[in-house]
Amino acid sequence: MSGMIGLTAAELAGHLHAREVTSVEVTQAHLDRIAAVEEQVHAFLNVNTDQALAVAAEVDSRRAQGEDLPDLAGVPVAVKDIVVTKDQVTTAGSRMLQGWVPPYDATLVRQLRAAGMPILGKTNMDEFAMGSSTEHSAFGPTRNPWDTSRIPGGSGGGSAAAVAAFEAPLAVGTDTGGSIRQPAAVTGTVGVKPTYGSVSRYGLVALASSLDQAGPCSRTVLDAALLHDVIGGHDPLDATSLPGVQPCYADAAREGAQADLTGLRVGVVRELGGEGYHAGVRDRFTESLDLLVGAGADVVEVACPSFEAALAAYYLILPSEASSNLAKFDGMRYGLRVEPTDGPVTAERVMAATRGAGFGAEAKRRIILGTYALSAGYYDAYYGSAQKVRTLIQRDFAAAFDQVDVLVSPTAPTTAFALGEKVDDPMAMYLNDVATIPANLAGIPALSLPSGLAENDLPAGFQILAPAKADASLYRVGAALEARQLAAWGGPLINRIRPLETAT
Numbered sequence: 001m002s003g004m005i006g007l008t009a010a011e012l013a014g015h016l017h018a019r020e021v022t023s024v025e026v027t028q029a030h031l032d033r034i035a036a037v038e039e040q041v042h043a044f045l046n047v048n049t050d051q052a053l054a055v056a057a058e059v060d061s062r063r064a065q066g067e068d069l070p071d072l073a074g075v076p077v078a079v080k081d082i083v084v085t086k087d088q089v090t091t092a093g094s095r096m097l098q099g100w101v102p103p104y105d106a107t108l109v110r111q112l113r114a115a116g117m118p119i120l121g122k123t124n125m126d127e128f129a130m131g132s133s134t135e136h137s138a139f140g141p142t143r144n145p146w147d148t149s150r151i152p153g154g155s156g157g158g159s160a161a162a163v164a165a166f167e168a169p170l171a172v173g174t175d176t177g178g179s180i181r182q183p184a185a186v187t188g189t190v191g192v193k194p195t196y197g198s199v200s201r202y203g204l205v206a207l208a209s210s211l212d213q214a215g216p217c218s219r220t221v222l223d224a225a226l227l228h229d230v231i232g233g234h235d236p237l238d239a240t241s242l243p244g245v246q247p248c249y250a251d252a253a254r255e256g257a258q259a260d261l262t263g264l265r266v267g268v269v270r271e272l273g274g275e276g277y278h279a280g281v282r283d284r285f286t287e288s289l290d291l292l293v294g295a296g297a298d299v300v301e302v303a304c305p306s307f308e309a310a311l312a313a314y315y316l317i318l319p320s321e322a323s324s325n326l327a328k329f330d331g332m333r334y335g336l337r338v339e340p341t342d343g344p345v346t347a348e349r350v351m352a353a354t355r356g357a358g359f360g361a362e363a364k365r366r367i368i369l370g371t372y373a374l375s376a377g378y379y380d381a382y383y384g385s386a387q388k389v390r391t392l393i394q395r396d397f398a399a400a401f402d403q404v405d406v407l408v409s410p411t412a413p414t415t416a417f418a419l420g421e422k423v424d425d426p427m428a429m430y431l432n433d434v435a436t437i438p439a440n441l442a443g444i445p446a447l448s449l450p451s452g453l454a455e456n457d458l459p460a461g462f463q464i465l466a467p468a469k470a471d472a473s474l475y476r477v478g479a480a481l482e483a484r485q486l487a488a489w490g491g492p493l494i495n496r497i498r499p500l501e502t503a504t
Contacts (some may be wrong), residue, residue, distance in 0.1 A: 004029040009075050009169040009223040016074040019063065023056035023074030027118045030076050034120065034167045037500040043152075043162035044079050046089055047121035052076060053120040062116070071250070072226055073116030078168040080159050081122035083214065083244060084131055084203045084393050085109055092205040093125040093137040093155075096358035097335045106203020107216055107238065108172060108231040115230045120168050123158030127360045128326065129207045130157050132432040134183075135423045136362040143419070144187060146458055146497055149217040153183030153432075158219045160187040164227050165500060170227050171217040176207050177314055178412075178436025181448035185411035185461025188450045188493050190224045190478070191217050193436075195468050196443035197242040199228075200235035208321035209240075211314075211440045221449060221478040224255070225249035228471070242469070252472040256479030262296030263476065265404040271307040272409035272435045272463075280454025285410045288451040288462045291479075291484040292408075293499055295347050300399045306392035313389035314437045315430060316373050319354050320383045323370030329358065365416045365426065401467045406477055409435050411448040411461030415459075439465055447474040449482055450493045459493060 004012065004026050015021045031049055038044060059074040079085065082092045084102040086109075091097045112119060126136040134157030142150040145165040154162040156173035160183030163171050173180040177191035184191030192215045199214045206212060216227035228249045235241040268289065273282065330347075331335070331354030338353040339345050359367065361403040373382040400407055409444040412432055422428045439446040444465060451462035462481070466473040466486055486492060 005033045005166045007169070008220050009218060009226060010220070011249060012055070012169060013072055013226070015052065016063070018074055020489050022031040023059045023118065024053060026074060027052050027056040027076045027120070027260050030120060030168055037165055037167065040143065040148050040500050041145055041161050041165045041167070042140055043123055043158045044078070044121045045091060045093070045124050045139055045158070046140060048088060048119055052118040055113070055116070055389065055452060059116045059212045070115040070230070072230060074118070075170065075488045076120045076168060077112060077227070078120045078123050078162045078171040079109065079112070080125055080156050080171070080173050082125060082174055082241070083109060083172060084205065085119070085122065085223040088122065090122065090205070091139070092128050093139065094127040094360070095138045095362065096329050098138070104203065106139035107200035107235045109203065110229050117230070120156045123156070123162055123171060125158055126155035127157040127363050128205065128322070129174060129179055130362045130366055131179070132429050133180060133422065134158060135419065136360055138360055139320050141419055144416045145500055146188065147416065147456070150418055150458070152416070153186045155179040156217070157183050160184055160189050160191065161207070162215050163189050163219055164497065165185070170223060171229065172214060173217045174204060174212055174214045174229070175440065176188070176211045177318065177440050178433040180217060181436050181446060181461065181463060182412045182432055185458065187458030188497065189217060189219055190221055190447070190449045191215065192224050192228060192447045192474065193445060194228060194471055195242070195437060195445045197240045198246060198471065199232050200238040200241055202235055203238040206325040208318045209325065210321060211318060213440070219492070221447070221475055221482045222250060222253040224447070225253040225475045241302040241414060247472050249472055249475050253475040253479040256476035257481060259476070259482045260296045260499065261292060261477065261480055264297040264484065266292055266299045266404070267302035267400055267407045268299060268504070269307065269409045270303050271302050271305065275433065276434070277413040278415065278455055279409055281410050281413060281415065281460045283450035284454050285462060286462045288481060288485065289408065291488065294482055294485055295480055298405065302404060304396040304400055304438070306389060307397045309389045310393055310438045310441060311430065313386040313393070314433070314441060316382050316386035317390065319370030320373045323374060326363070326367055330354065369445050378415045386471050393438055397438070397442045400404070400467060407465040407471055409463045411435060411463040413434050415455050415458035415460055436462060444468050445471040445474055447478050449478050450485070452489070452493065453496070
């Protein structure tokens with residue numbers, strides 16, 4: 001990919017600060033790219049042309065006046081549509097919120113605006129972040145830029161696809177059980193789930209409050225670190241926000257790209273591999289692991305036995321919390337309202353009609369499951385037991401990190417599957433998150449970067465996990481691996497993507 005849209009966010013920032021290009025030119029180039037390929041990809045639910053160009057022009061004016069601006073000032077970004085934006089529609093991929101315009105910005109959106117980053121638009125997603133393929137969006141599926149007959153992952157497939165299709169150099173996603181990392185894996189991009197509480201959740205439409213976490217999507221590890229530096233930090237508006245000052249993640253990435261890994265202890269999680277993982281995914285994982293060894297890392301196998309119950313625990317905890325969080329969509333306060341066409345218009349009947357029309361099949365499935373798990377007589381047997389498993393998973397992570405510095409695994413067991421292949425098989429769909437879910441249950445940070453091309457010349461992902469608050473380790477190790485991959489591959493993996501203009 002050539003021209004401005006082919007540059008990384010770090011490269012764009014360098015050209016902008018050197019005044020070799022203007023933010024208006026950079027933003028317009030990406031808007032032109034969106035216009036050219038969006039019909040094939042459908043990464044965006046809405047594009048914010050006028051406001052994005054206005055912000056870009058303001059940044060250019062401030063820079064021309066000699067103002068000292070933040071690192072990413074003038075670099076455009078896309079935002080997942082589960083993040084509320086003032087005076088701009090936020091739908092969470094659901095007809096329940098179709099046309100809803102929030103009266104305030106999420107904290108991370110305020111941070112993006114303060115950094116002078118033009119917001120290109122809001123990206124497509126599975127309804128209320130429920131899905132692994134972005135096929136459960138009420139507004140149609142997003143397609144994988146590597147092969148438009150395939151899924152881009154989910155729930156944040158729109159953000160990952162926008163970055164992979166060069167429609168945006170950066171995007172914000174959210175990760176409840178893998179919704180940043182799994183799309184990154186199948187689109188050949190980089191995705192990071194930060195430590196729980198290190199990026200504010202204020203202004204995120206809640207799915208599962210103890211699991212949801214916003215994070216960066218990009219094409220390089222350094223770009224992800226630069227965006228993480230913008231959106232991270234303590235927020236008094238978020239009761240779960242971690243106190244203290246975060247380190248500079250971009251510095252960690254830059255350091256890692258130049259460093260060897262002598263003395264680094266890397267643990268391969270025994271339970272996150274083997275049966276169910278495609279051969280090509282395993283082979284590419286092994287090749288990346290060999291690059292870490294070549295950089296000086298010591299690799300050992302680590303057992304985390306409770307991970308085998310993580311998927312089952314997650315799919316009790318998430319629906320239970322979703323059932324509680326989505327109860328506010330009742331047709332009374334905001335969003336969709338459907339009144340019955342026959343009989344009396346009572347609160348109960350309006351609520352039933354609204355939810356019947358507003359929620360899609362997957363949302364209804366999880367709400368019903370969660371309501372059942374929380375019901376009298378079943379709470380301890382289901383939700384309570386799942387929380388006990390969660391504690392065991394946290395203990396397994398703690399024991400593992402006593403032995404090693406980081407843990408690694410394939411990000412997802414397969415490459416991108418065909419659109420429609422699993423949409424009617426919930427269990428097959430849920431299995432795509434088997435390697436990513438443990439990090440959410442424990443609240444630890446995790447990063448996915450490409451490991452190479454596997455089946456059908458489609459990308460696979462390599463996952464790195466670190467202890468809570470050790471996000472800098474992800475960027476340091478990820479950048480070190482990425483640098484060696486680039487040398488082995490002769491350039492970025494994303495450069496091998498088929499041009500969308502010639503795709504059928």
